[in-house]
Amino acid sequence: MDFELLYWHWVVFGIALMLLEIFLPSFTALWFGSGAVAVGLLMLLFPAMSLTTQVVLWTVLSGILTWGWFKYLRPLSVDKTKAGLSREAIVGEVGQVLTVPSEARRGVLRFPAPVLGSDEWQFISQDELNIGDRVRVIDVSGNSLIVSKQ
Secondary structure (H helix, E strand, C coil): CCCCCCHHHHHHHHHHHHHHCCCCCCCCHHHHHHHHHHHHHHHHHCCCCCHHHHHHHHHHHHHHHHHHHHHHHHHHHCCCCCCCCHHHHHCCCEEEEEECCCCCCCEEEEEEEEECCEEEEEEEECCCCCCCCEEEEEEEECCEEEEEEC
């Protein structure tokens, strides 16, 4: 009994790999499945393709698609915002003092561009500050920033 791979074998194999991606967190089986479906479609155009050519084609297509995903598409989907990471987003930022802190109230500083949705923040500092001084955020305390003179 001779077994011959037909185009639909590759298509079913590719769809099975794509469905397997539901259970795998790697996001790579999708590209191997896409490669298999592509080989199946090429088999429709070239039905006399040898088994060796089919496997090599599947391997090359899967590798190219996986590489393309990690090189070009995945970086586009990375969340570049710092939402939910307030401390990490604001520590190290430099702002300018608008109001000097006193015993009765906290100081106010302004960043050149809004940070976490606001360009003005209340702050606490151990340093002697004047209006217009540049300060660097060193920590966060509740809704206020802890700064040092730059």
